[in-house]
Amino acid sequence: xxxxxxxxxxxxxxxxxxxxxxxxxxxxxxxxxxxxxxxxxxxxxxxxxxxxxxxxxxxxxxxxxxxxxxxxxxxxxxxxxxxxxxxxxxxxxxxxxxxxxxxxxxxxxxxxxxxxxxxxxxxxxxxxxxxxxxxxxxxxxxxxxxxxxxxxxxxxxxxxxxxxxxxxxxxxxxxxxxxxxxxxxxxxxxxxxxxxxxxxxxxxxxxxxxxxxxxxxxxxxxxxxxxxxxxxxxxxxxxxxxxxxxxxxxxxxxxxxxxxxxxxxxxxxxxxxxxxxxxxxxxxxxxxxxxxxxxxxxxxxxxxxxxxxxxxxxxxxxxxxxxxxxxxxxxxxxxxxxxxxxxxxxxxxxxxxxxxxxxxxxxxxxxxxxx
Amino acid sequence: xxxxxxxxxxxxxxxxxxxxxxxxxxxxxxxxxxxxxxxxxxxxxxxxxxxxxxxxxxxxxxxxxxxxxxxxxxxxxxxxxxxxxxxxxxxxxxxxxxxxxxxxxxxxxxxxxxxxxxxxxxxxxxxxxxxxxxxxxxxxxxxxxxxxxxxxxxxxxxxxxxxxxxxxxxxxxxxxxxxxxxxxxxxxxxxxxxxxxxxxxxxxxxxxxxxxxxxxxxxxxxxxxxxxxxxxxxxxxxxxxxxxxxxxxxxxxxxxxxxxxxxxxxxxxxxxxxxxxxxxxxxxxxxxxxxxxxxxxxxxxxxxxxxxxxxxxxxxxxxxxxxxxxxxxxxxxxxxxxxxxxxxxxxxxxxxxxxxxx
Numbered sequence: 001x002x003x004x005x006x007x008x009x010x011x012x013x014x015x016x017x018x019x020x021x022x023x024x025x026x027x028x029x030x031x032x033x034x035x036x037x038x039x040x041x042x043x044x045x046x047x048x049x050x051x052x053x054x055x056x057x058x059x060x061x062x063x064x065x066x067x068x069x070x071x072x073x074x075x076x077x078x079x080x081x082x083x084x085x086x087x088x089x090x091x092x093x094x095x096x097x098x099x100x101x102x103x104x105x106x107x108x109x110x111x112x113x114x115x116x117x118x119x120x121x122x123x124x125x126x127x128x129x130x131x132x133x134x135x136x137x138x139x140x141x142x143x144x145x146x147x148x149x150x151x152x153x154x155x156x157x158x159x160x161x162x163x164x165x166x167x168x169x170x171x172x173x174x175x176x177x178x179x180x181x182x183x184x185x186x187x188x189x190x191x192x193x194x195x196x197x198x199x200x201x202x203x204x205x206x207x208x209x210x211x212x213x214x215x216x217x218x219x220x221x222x223x224x225x226x227x228x229x230x231x232x233x234x235x236x237x238x239x240x241x242x243x244x245x246x247x248x249x250x251x252x253x254x255x256x257x258x259x260x261x262x263x264x265x266x267x268x269x270x271x272x273x274x275x276x277x278x279x280x281x282x283x284x285x286x287x288x289x290x291x292x293x294x295x296x297x298x299x300x301x302x303x304x305x306x307x308x309x310x311x312x313x314x315x316x317x318x319x320x321x322x323x324x325x326x327x328x329x330x331x332x333x334x335x336x337x338x339x340x341x342x343x344x345x346x347x348x349x350x351x352x353x354x355x356x357x358x359x360x361x362x363x364x365x366x367x368x369x370x371x
Numbered sequence: 372x373x374x375x376x377x378x379x380x381x382x383x384x385x386x387x388x389x390x391x392x393x394x395x396x397x398x399x400x401x402x403x404x405x406x407x408x409x410x411x412x413x414x415x416x417x418x419x420x421x422x423x424x425x426x427x428x429x430x431x432x433x434x435x436x437x438x439x440x441x442x443x444x445x446x447x448x449x450x451x452x453x454x455x456x457x458x459x460x461x462x463x464x465x466x467x468x469x470x471x472x473x474x475x476x477x478x479x480x481x482x483x484x485x486x487x488x489x490x491x492x493x494x495x496x497x498x499x500x501x502x503x504x505x506x507x508x509x510x511x512x513x514x515x516x517x518x519x520x521x522x523x524x525x526x527x528x529x530x531x532x533x534x535x536x537x538x539x540x541x542x543x544x545x546x547x548x549x550x551x552x553x554x555x556x557x558x559x560x561x562x563x564x565x566x567x568x569x570x571x572x573x574x575x576x577x578x579x580x581x582x583x584x585x586x587x588x589x590x591x592x593x594x595x596x597x598x599x600x601x602x603x604x605x606x607x608x609x610x611x612x613x614x615x616x617x618x619x620x621x622x623x624x625x626x627x628x629x630x631x632x633x634x635x636x637x638x639x640x641x642x643x644x645x646x647x648x649x650x651x652x653x654x655x656x657x658x659x660x661x662x663x664x665x666x667x668x669x670x671x672x673x674x675x676x677x678x679x680x681x682x683x684x685x686x687x688x689x690x691x692x693x694x695x696x697x698x699x700x701x702x703x704x705x706x707x708x709x710x711x712x713x714x715x716x717x718x719x720x721x722x723x724x725x726x727x728x729x
Contacts, residue, residue, distance in 0.1 A: 015526050023609040036696050037530070084708040125608045128600055128694025134430040166599070194691070200601055201693045244435050 005206060012040060019048045023126050023356045026366030030343075030355075039353045042344040050370045053243040057330040062088050065327065072334065073368035075115040076310040077214040078107045084243060086160040087317045088307040091299040097288040100164030101242045106280050107147075107159060108308075109273040110177070114143040115185075115311035116270050119363045122262065124195050126360040127204055132145040132195050142180045147175065156284035162297060165289030177281050184274060191267065204245035205260035209358030212257055219345065220338035223313025224269060228262035230255040236310035249276050257326060262361040294319050298325055312336055312363055376492030403495055407484055411633060417448040418632040421679075430691040433572040456621035461524060464618065468522035472625035473619065475515035480633040482508045486562050487640050490650050490671035494562070501562035502554060505641060505680055506547055509596075512634070513539040513708065515596075517625070520615035531614025534697055535605030538595055541704040542602075545592035546638075546714040549585035553578075553645045556728060566649035571656050573699070575649040578728040581719040586637060586646045588712050593638035594685055597631060601692035639681035643674065647681075650674040 017023070018031040024030065027048035033041040053072060057065040066084045071076040082104055089096060096104075121136030144154040151157040159166050191349050194200050211221065216229040226233050234251040236244040252268045254261035299321035313335025320329040322365040339362045346353045372476055382402070386395040389503035409625035420443060427434025435442030459467055469657060488494040520532020540718045554560060555576055557568045568574075574582050585727070587617055595602035650670035654662040695703065722728055 013526055022612060037534075070545055081718060128603065128607065128609060129427070129692060130688050131430050134432060138431060195693070199697055200699075203699055204693060237544075274615060351696055351698060353607075353694070356610050 011035075017028050017355075023359065024366070025122060026362065026368050028340075030131065032196060032352075032355065034352070039350055039352065042339055042355065044343060046370055048093075048370065049367050050057055051367075053304045053311065053371045054330050054332060056329055057177070061325050062299060062328055065330065066147075066161065069131065069332070071367060072115050072314060072332065073310055073315070073336065073365050074155055075118060075365055076111050076312065076315075078104075078111040078158050078159060079308055079310040080187045081158060082108060083310075083315050083317045083361045085160045085162050085309040086308065087304050088297065088299065089135045090306055091302070091321065092162070092293070092297060092305045093317065094163050094291050094293060096164055096242075096291055096351050098243075099287040100289050100291070102284050103165050103169060103289060104160060105242050105244065106114070106238055106284075107151075107157075107165075108155060109276045109329050109335065110143050110146065112273045112311045113270050114140050114147075116266050116273075118268060119311075119360075120191065120195075120336070123360040123363075124201075127201060127354045129195065129198075129201075129213060132191075134195065135187070135190060139180075139184055142183060143177075146176050146180065149173065149176065151255075153300065161256075161290070163293040164288065174284070175280055177277065181274060181281075188214075188271075196263075200212070202260065204353065204357050205258065205263055205361075206256075206351060207258050207260075208354045209259040209262075209361060210257050211342055211346050213255075214300050215345055216257070219342040221313070221342050223311070223335050223363075224252075224265040224310070225262050225339050225342075227252055228254050229257035232277070233314065235307045237316055239307055241308060247279055251274075259357050259361040266363070274355050296325055298323060299327070310335060312365065312368065313339060328352065333367045334371060336364050336366075340364055340369055379493060381645075389420075391482065392655040393464040397401050407481060407495065410484070411629070413483065414636050415456065416450070417424040417483040418636065418682065419449070420629075421682070422509055422689075425683065426690050428612045429687070435463040438603050450683060453622055458621035458623045458714070460551045463524035465522035465524070468518050468561070469618075470623070472515050472519035472522065473630075475518065476512050476630040477626045478541075479508060479515065480637065483637045484633075485501065485639065488562050488649055489642065490669070493671070497561070497563055500560045502550055502560045502565070502645075505637070506543070506550065509634070509637070510543055512630070516615050519619070519709060520605075523615075523618040523628055527611045527613070528615050531605045531611045531617070532608045532705075533616055534607075535598060537697075538598070538602065538604060538700060542592045542708075545588055545704060545708045545712050546596055548716050549589040550645060551594065552581060552585040552716045554710070555716070555723045557721050562644055564648070566644060566651050567653050569584045569648040569654075571654055573646065573651070573653070578719065578722060580645065581711045581715050581722060584715045586642075587717065588613075588641055588682065588704070588708055588715070589646070590681070592704075592708060593642065594688055595704070597634045597638055597685075599631075599635065599685055600689040601694050602700060604697055607694060635682055635685060636678065639678045639685065640674070642681050643677035647677045648673075649677075676707055 004051050009303060013034040015032050017032055019027040019029040028044040029048060031043040031045060032039055053068050053073070056068055059102055060068065066081050072080050117136045119306050121133035124132035147157055148154045150173055151159040154185065199323055211225070211229045215224045216231045222233050226348040231240070232251060232253060237251045245336040249272045252265050252272060254265050299319065301321055301323040304319045305316060307314055314333065315335055316333030318331040318333070319327045323327040343362065345360060346358050350358070383399070386398050390398065423445070424434045433447035438444045438448045460469055465477060485496040486498050486504055487496060516535045517532045520528040520535070552641050553565070553574055556574060557565045559565060575586055598605050611617070616624055618626060650673050652662070652665040652670065652673050654667055
């Protein structure tokens with residue numbers, strides 16, 4: 001049986017999961033080869049939502065191109081913007097005011113929680129439980145409201161600009177974040193009661209979709225998916241940017257490498273984000289929210305690279321500049337693409353249900369993979 | 372006291388007096404048929420809106436609230452929409468079987484309705500092998516589902532149908548055994564006799580722990596047999612899009628949908644009859660005055676109250692639990708439920724022989 005896995009044979013069932021399928025959460029197309037219910041091969045086909053964001057960015061100025069990156073990983077729009085802003089600032093050597101730095105980190109962590117909330121709901125929905133989705137949205141909604149008040153948008157915020165943030169925080173911001181923290185602490189135990197502790201859920205997740213530490217590294221898996229396999233890869237810890245090196249928080253590591261470990265990493269990571277927000281929310285320094293920059297930004301000739309930790313993993317922004325007002329070449333190293341690459345590895349030999357469960361724990365956002 | 376029994380005898384007497392016996396029988400057939408179809412439609416509408424309201428309540432939202440007062444006519448509006456829709460038959464499908472399958476599933480659900488006692492002296496067919504009849508007929512519905520999945524010429528449908536086949540055939544054993552454990556107490560397969568035997572208390576309370584165990588197994592197994600979450604593998608929205616009815620649309624889909632709800636009603640009615648006394652009011656031993664007060668509540672309210680309580684339980688499962696995987700589903704049945712219910716049946720037989728129950 002083991003040798004057969006990976007080879008197609010007469011009588012195998014080949015199924016197209018997607019591009020329209022409830023479990024792929026977007027237009028991902030998986031061609032799966034089945035022997036009965038057992039998966040022999042998973043072949044992802046990409047390109048259904050390719051908008052050539054990288055090429056588009058080459059004709060936009062350094063102020064403009066950030067807006068199109070909100071549409072990549074739309075669940076961590078802030079963090080994408082942050083990465084681009086950081087790269088441009090690196091190229092120009094701009095000092096960012098302390099207030100802007102704190103605001104950026106606060107927004108990043110709120111985004112991370114919102115993203116993990118959505119993942120948690122969608123993950124449970126993949127496993128056939130509908131109710132968690134609504135419970136997750138109850139908390140996520142209050143984060144979206146905070147974003148809406150300050151940034152004017154709920155999903156594609158475009159809030160971070162080279163030099164700082166676009167506008168100052170809304171006067172209500174601190175109060176609303178504190179209310180959210182209270183709500184979150186009141187409700188977070190429901191997550192464990194409803195899903196984590198459920199015996200059916202644990203049976204579906206434990207020992208399923210095993211990704212070893214070596215495999216995680218060789219596939220380039222990053223973010224919570226890799227930390228579930230014990231790979232220490234939190235960019236916030238390893239290559240700190242902004243004020244992350246001054247903050248007290250833990251890098252969550254689980255060593256089991258199965259779907260349940262990846263699930264637990266994300267759940268515990270939300271608590272770490274809460275910790276960061278608590279440290280900062282009462283200590284937002286006064287001052288400018290944006291550094292003084294020139295009206296037209298021109299990066300010096302050269303190559304610039306910046307890493308950040310999005311909710312899904314390591315996002316790298318690589319800019320090649322010829323010294324003009326637009327980048328010569330932009331390349332995004334998106335976490336989703338590398339995380340997807342291990343899907344075949346971790347699902348072979350499992351059942352269709354395992355494929356859905358493992359895919360859920362990788363937390364794929366399709367526009368992030370295709371760009 | 373108001374009783375449906377007097378109504379039925381009245382109609383029966385009037386028919387036999389006015390018409391020759393054959394014609395009277397024909398009229399009775401027609402009346403019963405019309406009533407059954409009406410009950411079917413009414414149950415479908417009520418259960419769909421109930422499911423949506425229960426789901427909304429569990430999921431902290433409002434649920435349908437636009438059509439009619441509190442959205443109560445939503446399912447009626449949906450029915451109209453489904454009737455108006457075009458019933459597509461895919462090109463590659465086996466047209467005859469594809470169109471036949473929903474009717475088989477539907478007819479099975481209708482047939483099983485026959486021996487159920489809705490109130491005192493109010494049932495379609497007082498057959499002496501009622502419980503056996505129900506388990507025999509209800510196992511036919513798997514044929515309809517297999518037929519639907521196979522004839523659709525769709526891989527998702529086929530997988531869903533195969534899962535459903537494996538699941539329903541296995542869980543029928545547990546249902547059968549847990550039903551049997553009540554049969555050994557009553558000594559009769561007649562549903563009316565089973566209800567009457569619970570005059571001094573329901574079997575769930577009278578027969579100690581074995582009855583409790585078989586009740587729990589019964590609820591789990593019928594949830595699986597009706598393909599409801601957490602055992603909804605044959606539909607498994609996130610895995611197989613819609614499972615065996617992926618290719619169905621319009622009223623043909625609605626028939627599957629309706630049959631699912633009617634099946635829930637039927638299994639819950641059977642559960643209520645066997646374990647909770649059917650239409651029998653809540654009686655405690657020989658507390659005459661208490662029993663007398665309970666008798667004032669009409670029997671059909673008792674029956675529908677208990678049935679809807681069980682339906683609510685099953686809906687509660689659906690909106691709380693994640694779905695099992697296909698191998699775990701079969702493990703649960705063959706490694707846990709079946710051995711437990713076998714041992715339980717033996718214990719129950721011992722209880723029945725020794726007369727240890729109340």
